[in-house]
Amino acid sequence: VAVVLLPAVLAVEAGGRKRFELDAATVGEALRQLPVRNLLFDEAGELRRLINVFVDGVDVRGGRLLEEPLRAESEVRVVGAVAGG
Amino acid sequence: MGVVLPVGTRKGLFLLSSADRSSWDVEGPLLQGWAVYHAIVDPRDGTLHAATNNPFYGATVHRSSDQGETWERAEELGLPEDGELKLNATWHIEPGRDSELWLGGDPGVLFRSDDGGRTWQLNEELFAHPTRERWQPGAGGMCTHSIQLADGALYVAISAAGAFRSEDDGRSWTPINQDVAAEFMPDPYPEVGQCVHKLLVHPQHPERIWQQNHCGVYRSDNRGDTWERLDGNGLPTSFGFPLALDPEDPDVAYVIPEQSQEHHYTADGRLGVYRTSDGGASWELTAGGLPDRAWVAVLREGLAFDGDGIYFGTQSGSVWTAPRGGAKWTEAVRDLPPILSVEAAAA
Numbered sequence: 435v436a437v438v439l440l441p442a443v444l445a446v447e448a449g450g451r452k453r454f455e456l457d458a459a460t461v462g463e464a465l466r467q468l469p470v471r472n473l474l475f476d477e478a479g480e481l482r483r484l485i486n487v488f489v490d491g492v493d494v495r496g497g498r499l500l501e502e503p504l505r506a507e508s509e510v511r512v513v514g515a516v517a518g519g
Numbered sequence: 520m521g522v523v524l525p526v527g528t529r530k531g532l533f534l535l536s537s538a539d540r541s542s543w544d545v546e547g548p549l550l551q552g553w554a555v556y557h558a559i560v561d562p563r564d565g566t567l568h569a570a571t572n573n574p575f576y577g578a579t580v581h582r583s584s585d586q587g588e589t590w591e592r593a594e595e596l597g598l599p600e601d602g603e604l605k606l607n608a609t610w611h612i613e614p615g616r617d618s619e620l621w622l623g624g625d626p627g628v629l630f631r632s633d634d635g636g637r638t639w640q641l642n643e644e645l646f647a648h649p650t651r652e653r654w655q656p657g658a659g660g661m662c663t664h665s666i667q668l669a670d671g672a673l674y675v676a677i678s679a680a681g682a683f684r685s686e687d688d689g690r691s692w693t694p695i696n697q698d699v700a701a702e703f704m705p706d707p708y709p710e711v712g713q714c715v716h717k718l719l720v721h722p723q724h725p726e727r728i729w730q731q732n733h734c735g736v737y738r739s740d741n742r743g744d745t746w747e748r749l750d751g752n753g754l755p756t757s758f759g760f761p762l763a764l765d766p767e768d769p770d771v772a773y774v775i776p777e778q779s780q781e782h783h784y785t786a787d788g789r790l791g792v793y794r795t796s797d798g799g800a801s802w803e804l805t806a807g808g809l810p811d812r813a814w815v816a817v818l819r820e821g822l823a824f825d826g827d828g829i830y831f832g833t834q835s836g837s838v839w840t841a842p843r844g845g846a847k848w849t850e851a852v853r854d855l856p857p858i859l860s861v862e863a864a865a866a
Contacts, residue, residue, distance in 0.1 A: 443552035443573065447592055473576035476605050477597030484575045514575040 462500030527555030623663030832858030
C-alpha cells in the first residue's frame, strides 16, 4: 500500500487524519480515494493549480503527474505550492 | 437580548458575543486556513454557515450545528463538469423563505441548497442568462454578493453585471438597472454591466431597495424598476462598498465612503459612517468615538445591523459597534486578521 500524507488544513478537513494507507497504482488513483478529493480536484476533475505532490521525496510535475506510478511502499506527500514572498 | 457577531477574516472565523453590546467575548480563529468571505447564524435553527475560500483548495461552504465546535464541508458544490467556467469563490449565504439556503459566488453564480447546506444546486437560469456575455468581473472577481428575498421576489446583485429580480423563485431573471450608471462603460447606462457593491431590500418595506454602487448610492421605491442617485448632499464621495439599513425606519441608511475607485481607503482620511434619515436627500457623518485620522477600508460584507445596533469591521482588524443610530462608536476588538465580513445575530 502507498502512504499519503496531508498538510494541516486538509488533515482537519479529512476528520483529523493526516496519514492514509491506500491501494493505488498511480498518484491520481491515490488522491481520488481521499475524503478531501473535492478540495484537491476542481469540478472538471483537474488537480488544482497550486497543489504540489511529492512521491518518495521527488516533486512530481507536469501533465502526467496523476499517472505517476506508485510502488507498494511509496510515500505521497501533498503540499501547497510555495508562492509569494 | 444578547448578540453574536460572526466575523469572517482572511485567516478564519471569529465569533464576538456580548450580552450588553459593551463588553465582548472573542472566540476564534475557527476554520483556520480558510478565508471566510461571509458567515451567518441561520435564525431558523442556529446553524453557522460560512463561505470559505482557500488559494490552494478552492471555494466551498462549511456548516456547524454546535456553535463552531465541529464543522462539515459541503459535499456537492461546483459548476457543470463539462463547462469552461469554474467556481472561483463563494461570497454570500442567505437564508431562504422556507427551509432553503442561497449561496452567491464567482463567476456571477447562484446556488440553492435544500438540505441545510450539504449539497448545492446551481441556478441554471442565472448561469445561462442571455446577458451574461456582457458581464465582466470587478476587482474582486465577478461575485454574486447580494441575495435578498422580499415580498415574493428574489434579488441578486453581481459585480459587475448589475442587479436582477426574479418573480418565480429563480426560474427567470429580469435586469433592474435602469438609471444606474456604469461610467466605466462606453454606454454609461446599459441594461446590464453595472458594478453594484452591495444591495439591500428594506425588511419592512419591500418596495424600497438601496444600493451602494461603484458609481454612486441609489434608492428605488418600486422594487428596482427605477433608481434615484443619492450621492452628494453631505457624502464626501460616491464610492464605497458596504451598506446598512435600519430595520424599522425605511428612510435610514448607512454607508462608509472611500476616497475613490483608485484609492480604497476612507474618504478624506476620516473613518466615518454616513447616515441619512431622509431617504438619501441628505447625509450626516456619525463618527463619535472613531479615530479622527484613519486610512482604512471596510469591505462590502463588513457592515451589519440589527434592531439594537450597527457594527463594522475593518481591513485593519478592528470591529466597531454603536447603538442603533450610530451616535457613539466603541471598538469591540482590535488586531484581528483583515476582516472580510461582519454579521449580527441574536444570541
